[in-house]
Amino acid sequence: MKLIDRYILRELIASFLIGLLLFTFVLMMGKVLHFTELLITRGVGVQTVLTLFLYLLPYSLMVTIPLAALLALLAVYSRLSSEGEVIALHVSGLSLRRLMVPGLILGVAAYLITSVITLAILPKSNRAFKELVFRLARSHATFALQEGVFTTPVDGVILYVEQLEGGSTLKGILLMDGRDPKAERVVIAQQGAFLPSPDGQGLTLRLSNGTLHLSTPDQSDRYRLAHFDSLDFSLLKGNGAGGLNRTRGDQEMTLGELRARISRLKVERGNFRPFQVEFHRRLAIPFTSLVFVLIGVPLGIRLKKGGRGGSLALSLGFALFYYILIVAGEDLGDRGKIPPAVAMWTPNLFLGLLGVCLVLVEEQALMFKTGLFRWRKLQISTPKP
Numbered sequence: 113m114k115l116i117d118r119y120i121l122r123e124l125i126a127s128f129l130i131g132l133l134l135f136t137f138v139l140m141m142g143k144v145l146h147f148t149e150l151l152i153t154r155g156v157g158v159q160t161v162l163t164l165f166l167y168l169l170p171y172s173l174m175v176t177i178p179l180a181a182l183l184a185l186l187a188v189y190s191r192l193s194s195e196g197e198v199i200a201l202h203v204s205g206l207s208l209r210r211l212m213v214p215g216l217i218l219g220v221a222a223y224l225i226t227s228v229i230t231l232a233i234l235p236k237s238n239r240a241f242k243e244l245v246f247r248l249a250r251s252h253a254t255f256a257l258q259e260g261v262f263t264t265p266v267d268g269v270i271l272y273v274e275q276l277e278g279g280s281t282l283k284g285i286l287l288m289d290g291r292d293p294k295a296e297r298v299v300i301a302q303q304g305a306f307l308p309s310p311d312g313q314g315l316t317l318r319l320s321n322g323t324l325h326l327s328t329p330d331q332s333d334r335y336r337l338a339h340f341d342s343l344d345f346s347l348l349k350g351n352g353a354g355g356l357n358r359t360r361g362d363q364e365m366t367l368g369e370l371r372a373r374i375s376r377l378k379v380e381r382g383n384f385r386p387f388q389v390e391f392h393r394r395l396a397i398p399f400t401s402l403v404f405v406l407i408g409v410p411l412g413i414r415l416k417k418g419g420r421g422g423s424l425a426l427s428l429g430f431a432l433f434y435y436i437l438i439v440a441g442e443d444l445g446d447r448g449k450i451p452p453a454v455a456m457w458t459p460n461l462f463l464g465l466l467g468v469c470l471v472l473v474e475e476q477a478l479m480f481k482t483g484l485f486r487w488r489k490l491q492i493s494t495p496k497p
Contacts, residue, residue, distance in 0.1 A: 116201065116206070117213060117214050117217075120188065120192070120211075120214035120215075121214040121217060121218070123188045123191075124184045124185065124188050124214055124215065124218045125184075125218070127183065127184035127187045127188055128180050128181060128183075128184035128218060128222075129180075131176075131179070131180035131181075131183035131184055131187075131427075132173075132176055132177065132180040134180075135175075135176040135179050135180055135183075136169075136172050136173065136176045139172045139175065139176060140165070140168070140169070140172055143165065143168055144165070146258075160244070160248070163244060164241065164244060164245075166237075167237045167238075167240050167241035167244065168237075168241060169237075170229050170233045170234045170237045171234060171237070171238070173226075173229055174226060174229055174230055174234060174397060175435075177222050177225060177226045177229075177401065178222060178226065178397075178398075178400040178401045178404055178431075179427060179428075179431045180222075181218055181219060181222040181401050181404055181405075181408070182404040182407070182408050182427040182430060182431065183423055183424060183427040184218065184408075185215050185218070185219075185404065185405065185408025185409055185412055186408050186411060186412040186415060186423035186426055186427055187412070187423040188412065189211075189215070189408070189409050189412030189413050189415075190412040190413070190415040190423060192412075192413070193412065193413040193414075193415070198211065198413055207475070208409075208410070208413075208471065208474055208475045209471075209475075211409070212405065212409045212471075215405050215408065215409045216405055218405070219401045219402045219404065219405035220401075220402070222401035223398050223399065223401040223402050224398075226397065226398040226400075226401060227398040230394050230397060230398055231366075231367060231394060232366075234363070234394075235363070235364055235365055235366050235369075238361070238363045238364045239364040242361070242364060257271070257273050257276060257282075258273075259273060259274065259275055259276055260272075260273075260274060265347060266291075266347050268289065268290045268291035269287065269288070269289050269290070269291065269347065270287070270288040270290075271285070271286070271287050271288075272285070272286040272287075273285055281303065281304075281305055282303065282304040282305065282306075283302065283303050283304075284302070285299070285300070285301040285302070285303070285304050285319060285322070286298075286299075286300055287299040287300075287301070287317075287319075287345065289345075294328055295326060295327075295328055296326075296327055296328075297324060297325065297326055298324075298325040298326075299319060299322060299323070299324050299325070299343070299345065300322050300323050300325075301319035301320060301321060301322030301323075301343070302320060302321040302322060303319070303320045303321060304317055304318060304319045304320065305317075305318050306318075307344075315346075315347045316344050316345065316346055316347065317344075317345040317346075317347055318342065318343070318344050318345075319340070319342070319343045319344075319345060320341065320342055320343075321340075321341060322339075322340060322343065323337060323338065323339050323340070324337070324338040324339075324340060324343065325337055326338070362386060362387050362390040363390065365387075365390075367391060367394060370387050370390060370391045370394075371391065373387050374387050374388055374391065385445060385446055385447075385448050385452055386445075386446045388445070388452035388453075389441075389442050389445040389446055389452040389455060389456060391452070392452050392453050392455070392456035392457065393438070393442065393456050395456075396438075396456040396457050396459075396460055397438070399460050400434065400460065403460050403463045403464045403467060404430070404463075404467075405467070406463075406464060406466075406467025406468060406470065406471055407430060407463060407466065407467040407470060408427075409471070409474075410467075410470040410471050410473070410474035411426060411470060413474055414474060414477075430463075434459055434463060437458070437459035437462070438456070438459055441454075441455035441456055441458060441459065442455065442456070
């Protein structure tokens, strides 16, 4: 590796690490505040809180690694451009594509790290996080609840609590149970409390003074309403071996498990699209780091005097735009409006084409600036008659 490559790469790595720490800290700040509340007011141990934090960290890194790579590319190449080093290197014979090599090395490294996290680490960490949450739900039933916030204590169940008294009594409860598509239930109750199930392995929510609303898709014109003084609502069930029965979500599956679930749902004529969307999302997101190389280098050179503030603003803008496209594509793919592969790969394709255009435009701009620099130098060095 040439001296200039090592020089640029050192600058990129330093900026990347700073950006990674900054973005990860900002993204995890909300979780840190919630974990602090668990530690202080809910009686959850320090070791358990730290374990929850570590289980959530891979999901944050999946987002912040490409973002930190983009920030590093913008910051370093804008500094090189503002100090005239890009023009000097181009005059000495290094093309823009050759100057992009250190950025490409960073992009490939970020792509590989993100791929390992997304494909290997993330499913295991999500699975371990959910299992720990369910174990905590059995021993500290209200630990995941927040007043005035809709939460999902179990997949398919949405719970809203207006007030928590004494950390155990719930008041002003709205519960929506969509685990059984054939019988969707909505429960409104004045009060409730968590209790262990009769076998001691599961978890039951005992509701008081409320109404039960029941509807079925095959009888959309019929609606049932029942009033109750007391109703036991099962949230978690034991498996007879001291564990909990629960359905594994798509984010907890490996690519092989997702592929198997998709094949089975196709045979059963079930809704396989969300699993296809998750499959392609796992493959598409790591490519963001490579796409950001095509955008970050030419934009950084063009940014010049924007500095780190401008680099930060641009990186956040592009990241926000990219993840809006991802979220929109995920929604359209889940609903079958567009094919899942198209939904997840279109943002990369769009930004990749934009990056190629930026590279071509900046190449022409550098050639013009280099020619102008040589002409001025020739004019200065030519003796006057």
